[in-house]
Amino acid sequence: MFIRLVTVALIVLTIIISHSFPWLKTPVIFSLCNGLAVLGVIVLIRAGQVSFGHAMYSCAAGYMVVFLARAYQLDGLLLIGLATSVATVFSALLGLFIVRYRGIFFGMLNLAFSMVLYSIISKFTTITGGTDGLSFTRPPLAGFVLERDAFETALLYVVLACALICGLLAQRYFESAPGQSLAAIKTNETRLEYLGISAKHVFWMGYLFSGFLAGLGGSLFAIAQGLVTPEAGYWVRSGEFVFIAILGGSGHAIGAYLGAFIFEFVRFYAAALLTGAWQITLGTVLIVIIFLAPEGLVGMLTRFRLPARR
Amino acid sequence: MNQTLLKTTGLSLSFGGVTACDGIDFELTEGERLAIVGQNGAGKTTFVNICTGYLTPSAGQVFFDGEDITGLSPRKITRRGVARSFQIPQIFAEHTVRECLLIAASARRDKLGFFRSIDRSVDVASVDETLKLVQLSQRSHLQARLLPEGQRKLLDVAMALVLNPRLLIMDEPTSGVSSEEKHGLMETLMQALSERNVTSIFVEHDFEIVARYATRIAAWIAGKIAADGPPKQVLEDPEVIRNVIGG
Amino acid sequence: MTTEMFILATLDGLSAAALLFMVALGLTLIFGVMGILNVAHGSLYAIGGYVAATLGLAIDKFGLSPALYLPALFLAAILIGPLLGTLLEVGLLRRILGKEHVLQLLVTFAAFMILEDVQRLVWGTQPYFVSNVMNQFGNTDVLGITYTNYQMIVLPVVAAVAYYGLRYFLTKTWLGREVIAMTFHREVATAMGVNAKLVSLLTFVIGAGLGTLGGALASPSTALLPGVGADMIVQSFAVIAIAGLGQLGGAALAACLIGLSRSFAVYLMPELAVLTPYIIMVLVLLVRPEGLFAATSMRRI
Structure with missing residues (x-):
């Protein structure tokens, strides 16, 4: 109940803020896009696994958007759909191999694949534009050709809708039979097998879903920015996703968005103050959260709720 | 005439010089309630582990319901109708007691909604019934890791029971359960098994329990079956008395 | 590929493997005892190199004796x-032993992030390249190729000494055996009187020392840039993952595999050189999920 309240408050706040302070529209969109990718990371954290390379799916979707937008005159929504599908298929294929591993192997293999993708994108300059990335002209959205400001507003609602739907879907997934089995991977895979449940299959489905979420976040991000650079798939990005996931907490889907908002706004306002020490800040905050509030913001919210109920 | 459910021929496995399983030929008929007794290290758990696919034998075969299941994975063997519980309880420590059973119940279904609540996709009645049976209804919303050892064991057995298996193998189901509760628990458990027509094997150290609930006893000594037959006969076997009960 | 290129690539590969091996040795030692993959190990390598x-620069600046060049490398490693x-x-690490694996990994990742920035704040983003030691050791002709003695002889010798020294310590000394006991079963070792705290600290210090030593010895032959730490943690992880x-x-063999394939890739397919550790790791794990030399572990049930 309390979390539902927070969700509604967050949605209302998002709409109010972006209408009264138009310059905040972009950071709000970016936070929601990041939130989607972070939700993907959270799915895996529920299985006790952490991926240090999940930005690769966002990055792959982003480049898909650019390639398609430059080659054909496609609608924005179609671009998002196609690019997300490609990222999902990509994660399904890679997942076939990666879901066999756990712990540091899982984390580092994801990192390894993301670095391979990053290097390929950076090196094949003729196709990918190298480290400068590729830009594209603003596509029409649902058939409407929009000016910059109207486009941003429309995109905001698209992103908000995606975030809401995916948040709900993720939450339902967490409470479903495959989702509960996914969380059981964290504690006892042997038992799962002895129930006749394939841990690999359960984990593969979770991985695919997380790839879908990261891909959706990445394609929306690309549309919002009108530009994609290899940085989108660099390990630093993946590290940020993991950071936000821990900050927000994996107990509930809302954690992804709460974490992403705080992250984006701290960066928006404090980046200038913290030039050169941004990673020191992130690292320190991460350590503090792990020691003091290992369940993140969601953990604080639910703990806050308990006394009121009893 | 009841048919053979589990059969092993020449089952062998050794761990670096120690022969835990030494050419075991064994048959279990449907409807039996077999107790496996023997001292620690006699190879009881190894036998169970081979039959359920955790270990692969170096020689010999395992048949379940007439089909060769040697070397199949635990998952495939479980899906054929063999469920088991463990000496060290294998539970989902961070799930609640009820969720552990819900997950187990979900294993019986082939199609499961990805976005459908687990409560609505499984047979909740059988879950609640099993919870009651092992007297864990009061604890259903407690995290499994917070249970005392005895109740963890019960949860472990309950998770196997929810699968509705044809054969249930229990590795020391009552160790860790207090002696006052032991008998009552075995009573309900065995009754439930006979009601559901589940054939069972249980590894047990308590001879009182063995004598009372088993329809047949197999005594393990150094990786071999030293005596196998009706309870009275095995418990009076001089070799068993000397090497298993007496020691 | 000409014979000259072949020899050059082999020598490059072996000297890189020697460095990589030292760093990976430290990483795998710490993992063995504490069960934690220390992501910040890459930063130790980088900082060892920077120091x-x-x-090295200070020796030149103050006109000190060039005889100090080599000792300065070891001094840097021993200091840092x-x-x-x-x-x-x-x-950090001692306080997270009981925590979930994910959180343990993230804590060392956080330490890595912090140390990356510390390097940038202290040493800036300009490449550091101090090759005075390397020049001091001179060159040798190998089948028509002139190659530095430092890379060809000093690095492999130090790596071998580090390996055999560590092995001697672990198998022949009392303290070393306590370390081994800890790798098998922490609780049992503690119950039998091993001072877990002390042994952990000691292991960590030795492991960290191997990391910084690798960095210090790498500084004469490679340029130090922001990001070397990240590169090194991935490479050394690849080494220990391949070995098990x-x-x-096994790490020695894995280090050679990665060092050589990378140096050959530099000559044959320069675009892919950075990727060779990843590609080899993926290929090996595809065939042997636990690494080449590790036995599969099973849960007690």
């Missing part, structure tokens, strides 16, 4: 390894 380079090692172990976690001897 060594700084000392135990210092940062103790700081990390006492400040905790396999010291």
Whole structure:
């Protein structure tokens, strides 16, 4: 109940803020896009696994958007759909191999694949534009050709809708039979097998879903920015996703968005103050959260709720 | 005439010089309630582990319901109708007691909604019934890791029971359960098994329990079956008395 | 590929493997005892290198004897390894032993992020390249190729000494056996009187020292840039993953595999050179999920 309240408050706040302070529209969109990718990371954290390379799916979707937008005159929504599908298929294929591993192997293999993708994108300059990335002209959205400001507003609602739907879907997934089995991977895979449940299959489905979420976040991000650079798939990005996931907490889907908002706004306002020490800040905050509030913001919210109920 | 459910021929496995399983030929008929007794290290758990696919034998075969299941994975063997519980309880420590059973119940279904609540996709009645049976209804919303050892064991057995298996193998189901509760628990458990027509094997150290609930006893000594037959006969076997009960 | 290129690539590969091996040795030792993959190990390598380079520059600046060049490398490793090692172990790792694996990994990742920025703040983003030691050792002709003695002889010798020294310590000394006991079963070892705290700290310091030593010895032959730490943690992880976690001897072979394939890739397919550690790791794990030399582990049931 309390979390539902927070969700509604967050949605209302998002709409109010972006209408009264138009310059905040972009950071709000970016936070929601990041939130989607972070939700993907959270799915895996529920299985006790952490991926240090999940930005690769966002990055792959982003480049898909650019390639398609430059080659054909496609609608924005179609671009998002196609690019997300490609990222999902990509994660399904890679997942076939990666879901066999756990712990540091899982984390580092994801990192390894993301670095391979990053290097390929950076090196094949003729196709990918190298480290400068590729830009594209603003596509029409649902058939409407929009000016910059109207486009941003429309995109905001698209992103908000995606975030809401995916948040709900993720939450339902967490409470479903495959989702509960996914969380059981964290504690006892042997038992799962002895129930006749394939841990690999359960984990593969979770991985695919997380790839879908990261891909959706990445394609929306690309549309919002009108530009994609290899940085989108660099390990630093993946590290940020993991950071936000821990900050927000994996107990509930809302954690992804709460974490992403705080992250984006701290960066928006404090980046200038913290030039050169941004990673020191992130690292320190991460350590503090792990020691003091290992369940993140969601953990604080639910703990806050308990006394009121009893 | 009841048919053979589990059969092993020449089952062998050794761990670096120690022969835990030494050419075991064994048959279990449907409807039996077999107790496996023997001292620690006699190879009881190894036998169970081979039959359920955790270990692969170096020689010999395992048949379940007439089909060769040697070397199949635990998952495939479980899906054929063999469920088991463990000496060290294998539970989902961070799930609640009820969720552990819900997950187990979900294993019986082939199609499961990805976005459908687990409560609505499984047979909740059988879950609640099993919870009651092992007297864990009061604890259903407690995290499994917070249970005392005895109740963890019960949860472990309950998770196997929810699968509705044809054969249930229990590795020391009552160790860790207090002696006052032991008998009552075995009573309900065995009754439930006979009601559901589940054939069972249980590894047990308590001879009182063995004598009372088993329809047949197999005594393990150094990786071999030293005596196998009706309870009275095995418990009076001089070799068993000397090497298993007496020691 | 000409014969000259072949020899050059082989020599490059072996000297890189020697460095990589030292760093990976430290990483796998720490993992064995504490069960934690220390992501910040890459930073120890980088900082060891930066400090060594700084000392090297100071020797020139103050006109000190060139005889100090080589000792300065070891001094850098000895100064920084135990210092940062103790700081990390006492400040962080010792406090996260009971936590979930994900959180353990993230804590060392956080330490890595912090140390990356510290390097940038202290040494800036300009490349450091102090090759005075390397020049001092001169060159030798090998089948028509002129190659530095430092890379060809000094690095492999130090790596071999580090490996055999560590092995001697682990198998022949009392303290070393306590370390081994800890790798098998922490609780049992503690119950039998092993001072877990002390042994952990000691192991961590030795492991960290190997990391900084690798960095210090790398500084004369490679340029130090922001990002070397990240590169090194991935490479050394690839080494220990290929060998199997905790396999010291196997790590030597894995390091050669990665060092050589990378150096050959530099000549044959320069675009893919950076990727070789990843590609080899993926290929090996595809065939042997636990690494080449590790036995599969099973849960007790």
